[in-house]
Amino acid sequence: MSENKLLxxxxxxxxxxxxxxxxxxxxxxxxxxxxxxxxKKKSIYSLKNxxxxxxxxxxxxxxxxxxxxxxxxxDLNETVEWIKNTLNDKKLAYGIQSRLKEDESYMNNxxxxxxLLDQRFEQCKEVLNKV
Amino acid sequence: MNGYMGKILRLDLTNKQKKTxxxxxxxxxxxxxxxxxxxxFDAVKDKTISPFNPKNVIxxxxxxxxxxxxxSAGGRTEVQGLGPQPYPTEWFTRSNFGGRxxxxxxxxGYDGIVIEGKADxxxxxxxxxxxxxxxxxxxxxxxDTYSTQEEIWKEVSGNPSNSPEDREWYQKDRGRxxxxxxxxxxxxxxxxxxxxxxxxxxLIHEAGNAAGQGGFGGVFGSKNLKAISVLxxxxxxxADPNALxxxxxxxxxxxxxxEEDPECEHPLDYGSFxxxxxxxxAPGSGMGFWPKVEPARPQGCLSCxxxxxxxxxxxxxxxxxxxxxxxxxxxxxxxxxxxxxxAQRHGINVxxxxxxxxxxxxxxxxxxxxxxxGEVETDLPFEKYGEMEFIRALLNKISSREGIxxxxxxxxxxxxxxxxxxxxxxxxxxxxxxxxxxxxHYDPRIEVNxxxxxxxxxxxxxxxxxxxxxxxxxxxxxxxxxDPVFDAEEVVDNVSNAVVPFExxxxxFDFGEDNIYSKDMVKTIAWQRYYSRSWKQxxxxxxxxxxxxxNPSNSPxxxGFTPEAExxxxxxxxxRNISFKDGMNIGKRIxxxxxxxxxxxxxxxxxEKFADYxxxxxxxxxxxxxxxxxxxxxxxxxxxxxxxRDKFESWKDxxxxxxxxxxxxxxxxxGNLEELxxxxxxxxxxxxxxx
Ligand code: SF4
Numbered sequence: 001m002s003e004n005k006l007l008x009x010x011x012x013x014x015x016x017x018x019x020x021x022x023x024x025x026x027x028x029x030x031x032x033x034x035x036x037x038x039x040k041k042k043s044i045y046s047l048k049n050x051x052x053x054x055x056x057x058x059x060x061x062x063x064x065x066x067x068x069x070x071x072x073x074x075d076l077n078e079t080v081e082w083i084k085n086t087l088n089d090k091k092l093a094y095g096i097q098s099r100l101k102e103d104e105s106y107m108n109n110x111x112x113x114x115x116l117l118d119q120r121f122e123q124c125k126e127v128l129n130k131v
Numbered sequence: 132m133n134g135y136m137g138k139i140l141r142l143d144l145t146n147k148q149k150k151t152x153x154x155x156x157x158x159x160x161x162x163x164x165x166x167x168x169x170x171x172f173d174a175v176k177d178k179t180i181s182p183f184n185p186k187n188v189i190x191x192x193x194x195x196x197x198x199x200x201x202x203s204a205g206g207r208t209e210v211q212g213l214g215p216q217p218y219p220t221e222w223f224t225r226s227n228f229g230g231r232x233x234x235x236x237x238x239x240g241y242d243g244i245v246i247e248g249k250a251d252x253x254x255x256x257x258x259x260x261x262x263x264x265x266x267x268x269x270x271x272x273x274x275d276t277y278s279t280q281e282e283i284w285k286e287v288s289g290n291p292s293n294s295p296e297d298r299e300w301y302q303k304d305r306g307r308x309x310x311x312x313x314x315x316x317x318x319x320x321x322x323x324x325x326x327x328x329x330x331x332x333x334l335i336h337e338a339g340n341a342a343g344q345g346g347f348g349g350v351f352g353s354k355n356l357k358a359i360s361v362l363x364x365x366x367x368x369x370a371d372p373n374a375l376x377x378x379x380x381x382x383x384x385x386x387x388x389x390e391e392d393p394e395c396e397h398p399l400d401y402g403s404f405x406x407x408x409x410x411x412x413a414p415g416s417g418m419g420f421w422p423k424v425e426p427a428r429p430q431g432c433l434s435c436x437x438x439x440x441x442x443x444x445x446x447x448x449x450x451x452x453x454x455x456x457x458x459x460x461x462x463x464x465x466x467x468x469x470x471x472x473x474a475q476r477h478g479i480n481v482x483x484x485x486x487x488x489x490x491x492x493x494x495x496x497x498x499x500x501x502x503x504x505g506e507v508e509t510d511l512p513f514e515k516y517g518e519m520e521f522i523r524a525l526l527n528k529i530s531s532r533e534g535i536x537x538x539x540x541x542x543x544x545x546x547x548x549x550x551x552x553x554x555x556x557x558x559x560x561x562x563x564x565x566x567x568x569x570x571x572h573y574d575p576r577i578e579v580n581x582x583x584x585x586x587x588x589x590x591x592x593x594x595x596x597x598x599x600x601x602x603x604x605x606x607x608x609x610x611x612x613x614d615p616v617f618d619a620e621e622v623v624d625n626v627s628n629a630v631v632p633f634e635x636x637x638x639x640f641d642f643g644e645d646n647i648y649s650k651d652m653v654k655t656i657a658w659q660r661y662y663s664r665s666w667k668q669x670x671x672x673x674x675x676x677x678x679x680x681x682n683p684s685n686s687p688x689x690x691g692f693t694p695e696a697e698x699x700x701x702x703x704x705x706x707r708n709i710s711f712k713d714g715m716n717i718g719k720r721i722x723x724x725x726x727x728x729x730x731x732x733x734x735x736x737x738x739e740k741f742a743d744y745x746x747x748x749x750x751x752x753x754x755x756x757x758x759x760x761x762x763x764x765x766x767x768x769x770x771x772x773x774x775x776r777d778k779f780e781s782w783k784d785x786x787x788x789x790x791x792x793x794x795x796x797x798x799x800x801x802g803n804l805e806e807l808x809x810x811x812x813x814x815x816x817x818x819x820x821x822x
Binding site: 021024027029031032033035037038039041042043045052071073075097105106107108116 | 497517598603606609612751
């Protein structure tokens with residue numbers, strides 16, 4: 001899949017499924033690392049949570065937080081599985097999977113998948129008429 | 132007594148009496164924490180009382196460097212007493228806040244304040260030099276911390292507004308040389324949360340200086356004490372002003388950011404990711420990414436060159452730093468900073484309700500345990516989690532003790548215990564509170580200097596000295612996919628060069644899986660405990676600036692300013708001639724005094740255990756620390772580690788032995804206390820059968 005290619009828009013039903021908030025047992029665990037507070041576990045319950053968690057500051061890479069900020073960590077393989085099996089968005093999962101490179105750093109991998117996550121989130125919002 | 136004002140104010144709220152104690156009686160304990168512990172030991176006969184008992188004594192202590200040009204030590208205040216926050220035992224504990232309160236207290240003529248008793252009605256204390264008045268706080272009770280301070284400023288200064296044309300000389304009946312000033316008084320206040328005796332009630336000074344840990348806001352509330360205001364116009368005698376100025380120039384020229392290039396984040400040239408401002412001291416480093424959002428300028432505690440905080444155009448988050456700026460993490464910056472302000476207005480300690488607090492509540496809601504139809508009923512608007520509406524409602528409930536707020540005002544851990552969830556959630560790690568009910572900070576399974584120091588003490592240590600060098604900076608670069616910015620061996624060399632009296636022992640910084648239980652790690656912990664108790668909490672060099680081991684401003688060696696700077700400023704101000712090692716010995720003495728107070732409260736080695744998840748749930752995320760593998764220093768990834776229960780118990784044996792404590796009980800012994808000239812402390816332990 002090329003860098004800029006959008007995923008096909010989901011149907012309304014599919015978008016609803018992708019955007020739903022999942023239950024406690026289905027959550028994805030993430031970690032926010034900051035210099036002041038150390039490591040803190042976060043629970044990700046939806047695509048919105050995931051996009052917001054990784055989005056430290058709009059338009060810039062998630063690490064680049066000017067003066068400080070932190071590192072938003074998710075296990076990337078676990079995330080692919082979660083998107084595939086829990087959100088049931090196989091296309092997004094496949095898109096992400098194909099961009100991940102084993103010998104790349106966490107940051108570079110995250111940078112390469114973040115636009116796709118954002119695109120999917122925006123698509124779903126559009127389909128569901130959400131601002 | 133250069134640097135000291137010579138007297139400590141002792142205020143009895145029950146009888147509305149004021150006395151002074153001569154500072155020289157306690158000078159051997161340096162200042163701040165040391166003097167606070169020594170006074171507490173003498174003043175509280177029964178150390179097993181509740182923190183809310185009127186006989187509990189709270190000390191607010193300055194340092195001989197407060198109010199002087201000593202970098203980062205000019206404006207900090209150490210707070211001690213029995214604290215209601217530690218779980219399950221309400222240990223004698225400590226907190227500290229920055230700003231300018233301690234400097235003003237010195238200018239008023241005092242090295243500290245000792246508070247005892249309980250006022251019969253809401254009271255605030257008005258100190259203007261030698262005048263000390265117990266004022267009626269009926270009109271202030273119920274007000275938030277910001278409004279309280281504004282009312283007191285008006286009351287003391289007599290000017291009705293802050294507009295320049297109305298600004299008056301505050302003591303206008305005095306001459307210029309005997310006390311006129313345009314300074315506003317420095318006020319420390321509690322909010323509604325403290326008034327309701329919350330165990331997570333904080334003391335707030337100005338916008339963002341908080342003594343949060345310990346629950347001293349609740350203790351003030353239990354004493355009907357709303358605020359203390361101080362206005363002082365005296366000066367501090369400095370033994371050698373020339374040496375002080377020279378020392379300040381020395382530290383600036385060699386170890387601080389370059390004012391020609393204040394954005395300096397060297398040596399990592401990666402966008403603008405921070406991390407290095409902690410060691411290069413670029414101003415404003417504590418405000419996260421706010422400057423992306425609106426104009427802001429650096430701000431700091433009195434006389435601190437680091438100026439790690441910021442004042443923002445909107446006022447949101449002004450002067451806030453550290454955990455409060457990520458309190459409602461994951462939300463928009465504006466909401467995050469608004470939340471920080473809100474918590475500070477309520478006078479709520481941000482840390483226990485921040486990420487690990489509200490996240491836990493939301494997880495319980497998702498399990499159906501909390502909520503309108505949950506096992507624990509609450510109308511908290513969980514559907515608005517992530518928005519201001521949720522955090523506003525949560526803070527209001529805690530502050531007013533309304534509904535679920537009554538449980539949460541006791542702290543999340545005690546609430547979880549009441550709900551019957553504590554054991555299971557500490558075991559699974561859903562609730563990450565490794566020691567004494569305090570939130571997990573740096574990882575207790577890997578960077579063990581942090582949890583070991585915490586469990587041997589009374590709280591989360593919150594001491595970043597080693598942490599920047601041996602974990603955070605390599606962590607950042609590794610996660611960014613860059614080559615490590617600093618070579619592990621170079622860092623370990625620089626850190627180990629500085630750790631007098633154990634200098635040269637590099638194995639103290641080997642955080643490999645086996646070495647974390649070693650005798651070397653005993654020395655790491657002992658060094659940190661002694662250093663913190665003396666230089667950091669008694670002399671009160673700020674944790675964000677001291678100690679300094681590895682400093683890229685000081686090329687080519689990158690060696691930091693510890694252990695040279697600590698005695699340099701202290702001696703210039705006081706005229707004494709103590710060495711760094713002397714300071715460490717005093718720190719050891721203070722540490723043993725604290726340990727004795729905990730023994731008198733019933734501390735036993737069996738209590739010094741972490742929450743089960745630390746031993747049972749492997750670390751899930753990458754976590755890099757310095758470690759020697761096959762003869763080579765590396766940044767090792769501790770992902771997947773747990774702490775070994777038995778090995779940690781054996782490590783405790785080694786630590787107790789090293790200190791000369793009883794390995795059966797973990798308590799100090801007569802021999803070790805007498806060696807530290809604390810025979811009188813051993814007497815009390817013996818009398819109470821705790822030795
Ligand atoms: S480093 Fe920051 S918190 Fe510490 S004294 Fe300086 S300004 Fe205050």
